[in-house]
Amino acid sequence: MTATASSPQTARGPKGAAARPPVLRLTGIRRSFAEAEGRLDILKGADLSIGAGEMVALVAPSGTGKSTLLHIAGLLERPDAGEVHVAGQACSGLSDDARTAIRRNDIGFVYQFHHLLPEFTALENVMMPQMIAGLPKPVAGERAQELLAYMRLGARASHRPSELSGGEQQRVAIARAVANAPRLLLLDEPTGNLDPHTAGYVFDAVQALVRASGVGALFATHNMELAARMDRVITLRDGLVLDL
Numbered sequence: 001m002t003a004t005a006s007s008p009q010t011a012r013g014p015k016g017a018a019a020r021p022p023v024l025r026l027t028g029i030r031r032s033f034a035e036a037e038g039r040l041d042i043l044k045g046a047d048l049s050i051g052a053g054e055m056v057a058l059v060a061p062s063g064t065g066k067s068t069l070l071h072i073a074g075l076l077e078r079p080d081a082g083e084v085h086v087a088g089q090a091c092s093g094l095s096d097d098a099r100t101a102i103r104r105n106d107i108g109f110v111y112q113f114h115h116l117l118p119e120f121t122a123l124e125n126v127m128m129p130q131m132i133a134g135l136p137k138p139v140a141g142e143r144a145q146e147l148l149a150y151m152r153l154g155a156r157a158s159h160r161p162s163e164l165s166g167g168e169q170q171r172v173a174i175a176r177a178v179a180n181a182p183r184l185l186l187l188d189e190p191t192g193n194l195d196p197h198t199a200g201y202v203f204d205a206v207q208a209l210v211r212a213s214g215v216g217a218l219f220a221t222h223n224m225e226l227a228a229r230m231d232r233v234i235t236l237r238d239g240l241v242l243d244l
């Protein structure tokens with residue numbers, strides 16, 4: 001199946017999801033940081049599992065390790081102990097190159113600040129990760145156009161980020177994050193910088209995308225209203241993941 005404006009998935013859609021392993025499984029994750037006064041134990045054996053098409057809210061006080069957990073799940077950092085499975089693959093023993101390949105192909109990231117490339121158009125920003133992954137330019141362009149249309153940004157494709165509103169920029173960043181049809185989408189307070197109305201609008205776009213594509217999403221937020229609309233809410237307490 002190819003991506004269309006009404007269905008952003010690719011060959012890896014939600015069909016057969018029940019038979020598949022979780023898109024993310026963290027087991028016994030430990031992470032400490034060295035400090036002048038000693039060691040700061042942030043994660044102390046955290047476990048977490050996210051299925052295909054599932055949207056999980058991560059709500060926890062500042063400094064409890066949300067970003068650390070997202071970085072470990074996204075293979076940007078290695079835990080001190082524990083295992084990270086992405087789409088069934090154990091990642092701790094893999095080389096940096098193999099981890100980078102999984103990050104590029106199977107994981108999408110959205111941050112509080114969009115980090116779009118300012119000198120490129122919305123379309124080019126969404127094409128970029130696909131071209132890095134080796135897709136021919138026309139194919140990348142067609143999928144980028146479809147994704148922007150899905151995010152209701154079809155008419156804004158040729159605009160540069162500075163010509164877009166904050167909510168529009170964030171929707172371009174979401175389109176870019178799913179451009180390579182990842183299995184796992186990690187969002188670190190993607191609505192934290194937006195007014196409540198725009199935050200709701202951006203959230204709706206992510207939710208529609210998750211439902212249509214079957215990507216599993218871990219969404220860190222301080223917004224309890226948005227968290228309540230997700231399938232599950234988790235928190236971090238004493239270095240462990242707990243259901244709320």
Ligand SMILES: Nc1ncnc2c1ncn2[C@@H]1O[C@H](COP(=O)(O)OP(=O)(O)OP(=O)(O)O)[C@@H](O)[C@H]1O
Binds near residue numbers: 042061066067
């Ligand atoms: N590379 C690092 N070196 C030392 N300490 C770190 C490092 N990364 C994070 N920390 C510390 O670990 C703790 C958790 O940080 P983290 O960024 O994961 O928290 P957070 O829950 O995402 O916070 P916020 O909601 O404020 O973004 C903090 O006390 C932070 O200072």
